[in-house]
Amino acid sequence: MSHLLFEPLTLRGLTIRNRIWVPPMCQYSVEKLDGVATPWHLVHYGGMARGGAGAVIVEATGVVPEGRISPKDLGLWNDEQRDALVPVVEFMHSQGAAAGIQLAHAGRKASTWPEWGVDGEGSLPEAEGGWQTVAPSAVAFPGLAEPRAMTVEEIAQVVTAFATAARRALDAGFDFIEVHAAHGYLLHEFLSPLSNLRTDQYGGSEENRARFLLEVVDAIRAEVGEAVPVLVRLSATDWTEGGLTLDDTVEIVRKLGDRGVDLIDVSTGANVPAKIPVGPGYQVAFAAGVRQQTGVPTAAVGMITEPFQAEQILATGQADVVLLGREMLRDPNFALRAAKSLRHSISYVPPQYHRAHR
């Protein structure tokens, strides 16, 4: 039987074996607080590649030290960090999966306690290894420390840092780049009028608020060349009066599409506390809206957990790819299991596991 889930997808020079991908998920597993990958990253990402995922997108990875969410995040601002990712990517490739990486700057939501293994939560004090955060404006995310507004020179430095990190990602072997412009981190903070109160060329109109993201995308494209797919993750709505809406997102995506962004990973929220109607497939309609109104390919994400549910999202034209986050943490072999339960024959069951898939 034929299923869209198992149709390959070609983006520029890259063909990905299926449309069941893993979205970026922070592991907070850097041991020496130096942004360097550890055996955990090899096993964690390698396991999902072995489990049949088409592409695995490595977690939010800081392009500069102060862009990390916590000191236990991955970074990609030096060669040691690049080199530590090489075996992770090589193993993913050995299992037939494409390797992506999410490049990130956490802005006013940086310098927080890691999500697990510590007593604290919220902002990490400087005495504990925290740092002064930066943002479009000196407006804190509720409950976190107040950031400092970035200068235009600092914005230019971060644009360059994204491009340099993209170069290191390619040198480490990654096949594609995802820019993190969602979830209330720096680039989303610039996009959203709720967090961007600037009066210069980076604030005010929608065009000005999108300027930083567009500069990042252009700088990455100039660095990686024409063959490498560049994806952008957006929060398609702030779920709040006065915040970004799907209509605003469609305008932003049109600009990104004009600049050659290959696929939009459509998430929502997290720039301000908001009431979000969470349930199965709760963000799929946003991926559909973006795809249908702009023609730019999309990935849908958010409580997609079942093979038929995932297939239906693709079959009804709502997205080109499905991303499964927490379900992949429960079952990194989800793609292999989906093929079996849909009775879809795939060529990439690891030979070591053939006896489980007859």
Ligand SMILES: Cc1cc2nc3c(=O)[nH]c(=O)nc-3n(C[C@H](O)[C@H](O)[C@H](O)COP(=O)(O)O)c2cc1C
């Ligand atoms: C442990 C964990 C870490 C996450 N870290 C990131 C991240 O680094 N970058 C990001 O854009 N989203 C992150 N997310 C959000 C996921 O990528 C995904 O959008 C979200 O979990 C919803 O999908 P799901 O219902 O399939 O889990 C994380 C989610 C989880 C559960």
